Amino acid sequence: MFLKPYVPQSEEMVQIMDPNGNIVKPEWMPNLSNEEIIEMYETMVFSRIIDEKILQYQRQGRILTYAPNLGQEAAQVGSGFAIKQTDWVASAFRELGVWLRKKAPLYNILLYWYGNEEGMHMPEEVRILPVSVPIASQLQHATGLAYASKYRNEPDVTLGYVGDGGTSQGDFHEALNFASVNQTPNVFIVQNNQFAISTRRAVQTKVKTIAEKALAYGMPGIQVDGNDIFAMYAVTKEAVDQARNGGGPTLIEAYTYRLGAHTTADDPTVYRDQEEVEEWLKKDPIDRLKKYMLKAGIWDEEKEEALRKEKSEIVKSEFTKVENSEPVALEAVFDYIYADKTSIQKEQYYKLKALQEEVE
Amino acid sequence: MAVLNLIEAITHALDYEMGKDESVVVYGEDVGFEGGVFRATKGLQQKYGEKRVFDSILAESSIVGSGIGMAINGLRPVVEIQFSGFMFPGYNQIVTHAARMRNRSRGLYTVPMVIRMPYGGGVRALEHHSESLEVLFAHIPGLKVVIPSTPYDAKGLLLAAIRDPDPVIFLEPKRIYRAFKQEVPEEDYTIPIGKAKVVKSGSDLTVVTWGAMVRDTQKAIEIVEKEGFNIELIDLRTISPIDQETVVESVKKTGRFVVVHEAVSSYGPGAELISIINEKAFLHLEAPPTRVAPPDIIVPLPKGEHHYLPDVNHIAVALRQVLKF
Structure with missing residues (x-):
């Protein structure tokens, strides 16, 4: 529907729902039940509330560094809803909506950002590789995951996420090339949030759209309004189905905007004006879907209030659990370097343990 | 004489050498407009223009590799890797080319460049932001590895590194970037590389x-x-x-x-x-x-x-x- 006729250089991104919540392309509207639409909305709101709460905790000094997802919820949740629970995801560090969609326990997510790697020991069924900080490197893993699925004739598809800045790394290009050459069941999602920390998209690459980079690797590339959850869902679904049916990889550019800071260590007022942020606030992906749902008569302010209250309570109680979690034991920092501690590590461990006990 | 912390001493040294030597160029991720995530290059783009101080693309291999070419062709690049834990895409260029160009060309082509990287732990950061990887460079013949511990030394060592005829890995202990201030002379001085x-x-x-x-x-x-x-x-x-x-x-x-x-x-x-x-x-x-x-x-x-x-x-x-x- 989208992939074949679409010309990635055209700058005409796929949009199904406009910022006022009106369906502008009814013929493209995905076949979603009201319950599914509400679930998507709830996941986006959950993501937003988690971000807001963590930022509040961060200001209170209760959490260290955090990378918020503000404004990118539709890009994440929309694409995340287009895959199955059994599909794989190789994420970077700003994909909270996907983690939530894949049933990652909030406790784990919060524990990780609290500064304890134990949080990344997710339940096996989540099937998302741990947070990957080195930019774009995870896309290479996405191709290997997909190759292994294809090798065993398993139906799983692997989604790889990266940012606009990440498309400059060699790893991005190598991953796309590998996927295309080997026709692996991959879908690559570029969350083009317009910034690599302070560096603007226009400084990062001279192409008109990031989607057109796909052409160099002989795969479809498509630019999508990343703040339109229906468009994100519909396009990803088509790409995922194609990949699952042996049709090879796709590059999707989710055109969105990072409303918050890169991380809490960053101050975006140094490099952008509030007016620009205000413009993008008008295109907020959550408000957009809410407007649609209100018009469709499947949502009201009472439900909204109840949802926000419920999700806030969940974040509060899970974060309390995190704050009350056991301190990181000396054993824990040795346990997972190898399957078995080396003899030198054992010696180092006992020496440190004795030293720590002596201090106490 | 100015009283500066370590990061300010680095900015001052870069500023000093850029003013003195037109062949010095400075770039890296977020280095230009913003002045770097630690503000080491703050104000330099405004002062020296985008040709000499710029935001690189987000690719460490490109940062190092293009620097090698510039150095061979008469410039003195001082590039920044945002955190040493992210240098690995650039490590290929550092080890296979920066360290070897002099030997490979029997002295015809040389790489007088500086690769600055904040390094070290104790800053309670995310993964890959706290490593101390000095031996990965020190083990490579052809590279010099420098680590200042005071603002005074930071300026003297950085000026010596920029003027050095060979590639210098300049590791900055970010835990003490702003830990204390010290008098740093505004005039020219260097601290010899290779001297404790x-x-x-x-x-x-x-x-x-x-x-x-x-x-x-x-x-x-x-x-x-x-x-x-x-x-x-x-x-x-x-x-x-x-x-x-x-x-x-x-x-x-x-x-x-x-x-x-x-x-x-x-x-x-x-x-x-x-x-x-x-x-x-x-x-x-x-x-x-x-x-x-x-x-x-x-x-x-x-x-x-x-x-x-x-x-x-x-x-x-x-x-x-x-x-x-």
């Missing part, structure tokens, strides 16, 4: 360290000296090439040696120093040369990081052990 500094002379024990550990080690020495000892402290300042003479002469005098570092213990820089001492001062030794270093583990995230870095007490315990051997 005797921070404090003493007769009973030689302690060698560098970077952020200098301050922690100083505190440990103060504690132990109250127990009646007299300790010599050497700030290595250059990891490669090592100033063998200063270290060996000191150990010949004191007969005892401790090295303190942030890099993991196995195959760490301490191993090299102890090897040099065994070869050159063995008959003067009165105790086994000892290293104080983190265990062989990946730097834990903040909640477990206290298990990694040796603290003042840990260092003091080691000093006493060697003194009382």
